[in-house]
Amino acid sequence: MDEARARELLAGAALSDPGGLAGVAEAELLALGENAVFALPGAAHALPDGLVVKVGRDATDHPELLERAEREVAVATWLAETGVPAVRAVEPKPRLVEGHPVTVWHRLPPAERPAGPTDLADLLRRVHALEVPAFPLPRRELLGGVERWLRLAGDAIDPADAAYLRARRDGFAEAAASLTPHLPIGPIHGDALPRNVYIGPEGPVLVDLETFSADFREHDLVVMALSRDRYGLPAEQYDAFVTAYGWDVRAWDGCAVLRGARETASCAWVAQHAPTNPKALDEFRRRVASLRDGDPEVRWYPF
Secondary structure: OOHHHHHHHHHHHHHOOOOOOOOHHHOEEEEEOOEEEEEEOHHHOOOOOOEEEEEEOOOOOOHHHHHHHHHHHHHHHHHHHHOOOEOOEOOOOOEEEOOEEEEEEEOOOOOOEOOOHHHHHHHHHHHHOOOOOOOOOOOOOOOOOHHHHHHHHHHHOOHHHHHHHHHHHHHHHHHHOOOOOOOOOEEEOOOOOHHHEEEEOOEEEEOOOOOOEEEOOHHHHHHHHHHHHHOOOOHHHHHHHHHHHOOOHHHOOOHHHHHHHHHHHHHHHHHOOOOOOHHHHHHHHHHHHHHHOOOOOOOOOOO
């Protein structure tokens, strides 16, 4: 889904409720990845900061994408009820436009500052203290999207690389099934990075709730350990995260398994952009080569 197609779908969503999604012609594209994320101008709405609209990928052949959007809205409502600071949904369920789920959100006010690792740690402590909600949360299927992403990559990537990642996926899925957690199982964010924390006037707020799950709490902590090793997070910032959270996941003997699973998924996720973006193809090749070489510290770059 490119920007032009995403804008067509945004316009289609507005047609179903012209008053509710005014200003789509002036929509600002904030992000284009798994979803296209648009900001609508505040002047078009009663809300001073405007709205954010997320346009998802086509769920016609992938019903899990609609389920994920429905769950994200439900999680936002639940977090509001539990008092955890998080982005808030405007509508109680997604709209469906030509098979694409479209969700509408309150736009957050301008950020006070960039989020840091300790902001994330503080929010994770609050999330990890929650009991499971009344609605079901899935397990954190880190590897569940690998096949779809590799198929989207198609002929843009080397078939041998695709086969290698499929084999890694199967191996890590089997290894993960036998892990014993150190922490109690329960709600997790699922993609716990500072980029998914927003610092507003009242403090840190969680965003991007679509990967919320009920699973090993270690999933949320391995993300930061991998950021330290692969993405250039300074060691002192990782140490500050560990201190704020209260435990270092690297002390757990299952850490390498969850890390390997996440690395595999991260490679496949980048692959889906390879057909239209040469930089994505270069990054995909860098990541796969480092896995093949068994080098756990080759620098990866966010995409």
